[in-house]
Amino acid sequence: MAESNTRSSNRRQVTRRRALAAGAGLLATGAAGCLGNVSGGTSSGESDGSEDGPVAVASFFSFFDFARKLATDTPVTVKNLVPTGLHGHGWEPNASVTRDIIEADAFIHVGEDFQPWADRAIQTLKDDNVDTQLINVREGVELADLAATLDPDEEGVGQNRGKDPHFWLDPQRAKISVDNITEGLVELAPDHEDTLRENAETYKTDVLETIDSDYQDIFDRADRKVVQLAAHNAFQYIGVRYGVEMRPLVVNLAASGDVKPSDITKAKETIEENDIRYIGNGVFESRKPAKQLLAETQVEAYFPVTPYAGVREEWVENNWGYEEIAYNINMPTFEVVLGNEAPEDVGPDGWAEQWRNFE
Incomplete structure (x- = not known):
């Protein structure tokens, strides 16, 4: 059987x-392999993309994608800040991206010491008392030790020195980031909490579990x-x-x-x-x-x-x-x-x- x-x-x-x-x-x-500085994709779930509702911007494609799936059937608009054709780790944007973050209602990021430009943007928000909501997708994720093959000059990320930051390749760890994004979007659009949480459970079960x-x-x-x-x-x-x-x-x-x-x-x-x-x-x-x-x-x-x-x-x-x-x-x-x-x-x-x- x-x-x-x-x-x-x-x-x-x-x-x-x-x-x-x-x-x-x-x-x-x-x-x-690299298509130049073309605009990244945007999504507002099933809404019309008119940006009448809150706007969240993401520093990394994977978490942009998770967020836009969670935002389906809500007025939340989600935008990817990384240009099409570029790798999200190692890209250095110009000042216009910081302006986009300042103008957004929420900033979805991967945690400290992974994308230096995102760290600088967050510091700018704090220094200028900008009320853009910060959504850290890495919060509560147990990171693996760095591989033995890693260049010894690299120490790891933030308070997790000696740890590998690429946790989202593990679908089970990726679920935690979905939970973190969900909590952030619920705070951003509390009237749509039920839809956001339902979308999150569906995505974790139907997509991440199956992958x-x-x-x-x-x-x-x-x-x-x-x-x-x-x-x-x-x-x-x-x-x-x-x-x-x-x-x-x-x-x-x-x-x-x-x-x-x-x-x-x-x-x-x-x-x-x-x-x-x-x-x-x-x-x-x-x-x-x-x-x-x-x-x-x-x-x-x-x-x-x-x-x-x-x-x-x-x-x-x-x-x-x-x-x-x-x-x-x-x-x-x-x-x-x-x-x-x-x-x-x-x-x-x-x-x-x-x-x-x-x-």
């Missing part, structure tokens, strides 16, 4: 993935427990949650930094020892290190991964959020790099062609 239930669960998971992927089409064709289950299925089916990423050190929480070892090539917290020859050497050893044929590469990161591994090792191709820290133009046009990115980008890649599926057998039709060694 247990085996039957497992098969049924797996069928539901595959169906959900394909349903979400079916609308994706050939979305990646011709898109560059968690589907990720677990992917990693449970894998014989290999090592993933080589030509990407920065943002994926440890996937490893912590699902019992797999992430080997990032760029060993700092942000999507920047040089790749040392010793890092390439270690990656080559990992690839050979684990008979790795496919690796992951950050969507918003350089392709050069991945191409070097293609040229110098048995690796046949790289495919996309993202820590949900930014969006491409076509993702905005198709209204992709955390859920859609999980099912159309990260999950297919993890299926491939773990050896569960051939590239041609995952994702929406044409996925492998779109994303194999993408530019």
Whole structure:
């Protein structure tokens, strides 16, 4: 009976993935990794976006997406401050963003010492006694220790020195941020408390729980427990949650930094020892290190991964959020790099062609 239930669960998971992927089409064709300083997406749930109600601005795409889902059927407008095509960690905006925060009713942020520009904006609010409400999505989240692969020069975040800030990659920890955003939006729009709380419970159950289950299925089916990423050190929480070892090539917290020859050497050893044929590469990161591994090792191709820290133009046009990115980008890649599926057998039709060694 247990085996039957497992098969049924797996069928539901595959169906959900394909349903979400079916609308994706050939979305990646011709898109560059960084699309320039284009305006980020906005949403007001199911309202008309006229901004007659309160406005909340978010410093990071994932939490913008959570907030806009919670704001459905309320007058709350939610805006993403990070421009399309840019990674949310390491971006340095101009002064106009601080003005946007000052003019907003609430500022959704990731906690101190993760986005320096957000810290400066918060200090400005405090110094000038601006009454923009602050919503810290990281409050109450238990952070994991920094990975052993991390550059020793990096110490961690705020009062949590030595901790990894990328907690939202774990859907269970992401639930806590949803709760934090919910409390903030309830304070912002108390007349719509019931709707906000109902939306939050629905999102946690229907989206985050399902993503968690589907990720677990992917990693449970894998014989290999090592993933080589030509990407920065943002994926440890996937490893912590699902019992797999992430080997990032760029060993700092942000999507920047040089790749040392010793890092390439270690990656080559990992690839050979684990008979790795496919690796992951950050969507918003350089392709050069991945191409070097293609040229110098048995690796046949790289495919996309993202820590949900930014969006491409076509993702905005198709209204992709955390859920859609999980099912159309990260999950297919993890299926491939773990050896569960051939590239041609995952994702929406044409996925492998779109994303194999993408530019």
